[in-house]
Amino acid sequence: xxxxHGGFQAFHGFFPQREKRYVPGDDNGPLTxxxxxxIARSIxxxxxxAIDNPQNVPSRIRLAGTCRTPAEIxxxxxxxxxxKTHIVLVPxxxxxxxxxxxxxx
Numbered sequence: 001x002x003x004x005h006g007g008f009q010a011f012h013g014f015f016p017q018r019e020k021r022y023v024p025g026d027d028n029g030p031l032t033x034x035x036x037x038x039i040a041r042s043i044x045x046x047x048x049x050a051i052d053n054p055q056n057v058p059s060r061i062r063l064a065g066t067c068r069t070p071a072e073i074x075x076x077x078x079x080x081x082x083x084k085t086h087i088v089l090v091p092x093x094x095x096x097x098x099x100x101x102x103x104x105x
Contacts, residue, residue, distance in 0.1 A: 013100070016077075021092045023070045024097035030067045033058075038065040 013022035042063050050057050066074045068076070074089045092100055 008073075016085065016087065019085055019087045020090055021070060021074050021087055022092055022097075022100060024092050027070045027089050027091045030069050031073070032064040032067050033073075034063050034065040039063055089105060 001103060013024075015021070039070055042061070047060070072090055074087050076088050
């Protein structure tokens with residue numbers, strides 16, 4: 001989630017100055033967003049589990065801070081901005097996404 005390569009940068013189709021979020025495909029597909037803080041806390045908990053009882057530590061784990069659709073993420077941004085932004089979600093076809101990312105990046 002954090003800058004410079006987080007999910008809310010132009011690199012991922014998010015342009016707050018334009019009040020647009022461009023996404024390829026369906027805007028209802030969920031995205032997993034995890035912060036460094038989520039990862040750090042999870043590692044600490046796994047270490048504590050390993051110290052207490054190593055058999056309780058799973059061989060594989062999956063971390064996810066939250067799972068939201070692009071539409072939900074835009075709604076959260078707009079609500080958090082208290083009316084200062086009105087970000088609009090712009091779904092793109094696969095071909096439009098290729099052209100967009102080639103021209104934008």
